[in-house]
Amino acid sequence: MPAARERLTIRGRLGADSFLPWVMRHAARLGLAGDIRHADAGRVDIDLRGPVDLIDAMEMGCLLGPIDVWVETIDRTPSSSI
Amino acid sequence: MPVEMLRDWIPVALSADLPAATVLPAHTPSGILALWRSASGKLTALADRCPHRGMRLSYGFVRGEALSCIYHGWSYGQTGQCLRIPAHPELAPPGAIKAASYAVEERNGVIWIAFEPPEAPPPSLEGFQPVRSITVNMDAGAITPNGTVRTQLAGVDVLLIVAGIGDRETIAHVMVDAAASATDRIAVSNAVEGWRRTCEQLGLKELAS
Amino acid sequence: MTVRHQPMIDEWYPVALASQLPPGGRATQLMGTPVLVVADDPIRVVTDDGRDLPVTLRYGHVWTSLGQPAKQLFDIPEADQPGRRLIEVGVVRVRCSPLRAVENFLDIAHFPFVHTDILGAEPHTEVGKYDVEIREKEDEVWATKVQFYQPQAAKSATGGITTDYMYRVPAPTSSVLYKTCPARPGEWDVITLFVQPLQEDLCDVWPWMALFDDETATTDLIHFQQMIFLQDRSILENQIPRLLPLDPGREIPTRADLTSVAYRRWLKRHQFTYGAQLVAQ
Structure with a gap:
């Protein structure tokens, strides 16, 4: 499976301190390299590079996230600049 | 046998109880592991929990050189690395997806595991042959302080290697002399049930006092 | 019961089969609270301190609530469709979280491994993309366009077919599955799991079905569904x-696992947490 490059734009109530470390831990659990490009209480952008099935899995995990965070939507855009 | 060796290595099963291409739950004082033997005979001990959705791997099946989880078929190799995710057959699972694996060694018919990287191999128990394993409802420490019991059962010299596996529960692996006859082995195998009852009755007396 | 679980208290749960209620009633529990299903006419459900709980009789089961449900029990229109056989499978006790029981019912990737050669078989293990949404008006989770190849998908099927599925979660511990009906193409067979939460790690599961099948004996239909569930x-x-x-x-x-993720999100949003672990350990 070839590597894809995508940006996940996560929106919701993301302000808890737990969220960013949680996101990086989950990416590591999937063996995905990710870079946080934007982070505020309402939106986190993370650039990911890897097999598309693993990026799908990252989306699944992030739709849940830690208990004190509510993810409303995740948009995905292919990125050639990662 | 030196006590230090037993502290690192835990005797979990007899080789005869784990044929090729089978998996069983190995009970230890720190919990249950999925202990399996590949089709070619290699032993692996993994944390008894599939990283997908937490199903016990000891309920899985061995096919060739891999252990598959019974729930969704995720399969694992001999270092615990995930080899295949059947729902996504085109995906090569990353090395990050794995079940923790532990040191396992087999000597003279006894299988040992170690949670920390061991400094030395497990006891060889040369001169002995295994007969069977038996669980006893008693603390290992109350049976023996040093992990072994030397006694006679049915007139035959016996070595029992014991390991605690939970609250007031112990597994004992019963060994006899390497030269013991088949008749002796059978007699010991039967007599050890009486030994267990005696232990448990003594244990109950202690509890009651 | 702690305040944390309050939202789940105001929901409906199955506690008995009306047709199998003995004259002395059925003593059971709901989220740790003992209740008695009393074989009066009409059937009542009472707590230890004599409080009468709300009661609904639907789909052959007695439903009750420890609180005050905001709405009626969810509707399954197929239950009233002429020609359908309504099958009460009977209760199975499971030592697991009621939420785990529902999540397993929503899952198809396990068919080739848990229900081998019945609902699925290797090498047909791939799970294709499907759609999942939370329907805001009904406030229910729906998964549609789910497909899976099955060697023997239903008692009325001869040979393998690609089965279409839809999944629906209308209540925190109830799930409805719609699947290709071999006897009547164009209709859906309906199979449900109504889960009674006894404790956070103990539940009584009440499967029920509304099928088009004029051939198979009722006991065979029940045994088939029981066999599947015992494997789960x-x-x-x-x-x-x-x-x-x-x-x-x-x-x-x-x-x-998209349906499972949507179910967990829906539970989280509603704070339906009885049987859930909030902080990962």
């Missing part, structure tokens, strides 16, 4: 942790 039970009683993690924690959901 050996999974449900051996998952770690027992409670359903709302934070995936050490779990690795993939795209095939």
Whole structure:
């Protein structure tokens, strides 16, 4: 499976301190390299590079996230600049 | 046998109880592991929990050189690395997806595991042959302080290697002399049930006092 | 029961089969609270201190609530469709979280491994993309366009077919499955799991069906569904942790788990947490 490059734009109530470390831990659990490009209480952008099935899995995990965070939507855009 | 060796290595099963291409739950004082033997005979001990959705791997099946989880078929190799995710057959699972694996060694018919990287191999128990394993409802420490019991059962010299596996529960692996006859082995195998009852009755007396 | 679980208290749960209620009633419990299903006319459900709980008779089962449900029990229109056989499978006790029981019912990737040569078989293990939504008006989780190849999908099927599925979660511990009906193409067979939460890690599961099948004996239909469920039970009683993690924690959901993820999100949003683990351990 070839590597894809995508940006996940996560929106919701993301302000808890737990969220960013949680996101990086989950990416590591999937063996995905990710870079946080934007982070505020309402939106986190993370650039990911890897097999598309693993990026799908990252989306699944992030739709849940830690208990004190509510993810409303995740948009995905292919990125050639990662 | 030196006590230090037993502290690192835990005797979990007899080789005869784990044929090729089978998996069983190995009970230890720190919990249950999925202990399996590949089709070619290699032993692996993994944390008894599939990283997908937490199903016990000891309920899985061995096919060739891999252990598959019974729930969704995720399969694992001999270092615990995930080899295949059947729902996504085109995906090569990353090395990050794995079940923790532990040191396992087999000597003279006894299988040992170690949670920390061991400094030395497990006891060889040369001169002995295994007969069977038996669980006893008693603390290992109350049976023996040093992990072994030397006694006679049915007139035959016996070595029992014991390991605690939970609250007031112990597994004992019963060994006899390497030269013991088949008749002796059978007699010991039967007599050890009486030994267990005696232990448990003594244990109950202690509890009651 | 702690305040944390309050939202689940105001929901409907099955507690008995009306047709199998003995004259002395059925003593059971709901989320740790003992209740008695009394074989009066009409059937009543009472607590130890004599309080009468709300009661609904629907789909052959007696439903009750420890609180005050805001709406009626969810509707399954197929239950009233002429020509359907309504099958009461009977209760199975499972030592697992009621939420785990529902999540397993929503899952198809396990068919080739848990229900081998019945609902699925290797090498047909791939799970294709499907659609999942939370329907805001009904406030229910729906998965549609789900497909899976099955060697023997239903008692009325001869040979393998690609089965279409839809899944629906209309209440925190109830799930409805719609699948291709071999006897009447164009209609859906309906199979449900109504789960009674006894404790956070113990539940009574009440499967029920509304099928088009004029051939198969009722006992065979029941045995088929019981067999499938008993295969699932050996999974449900051996998952770690027992409670359903709302934070995936050490779990690795993939795209095939989309329905499970949507169910967990819906539970989280409603704070339906009885039987759930909030912080990953």
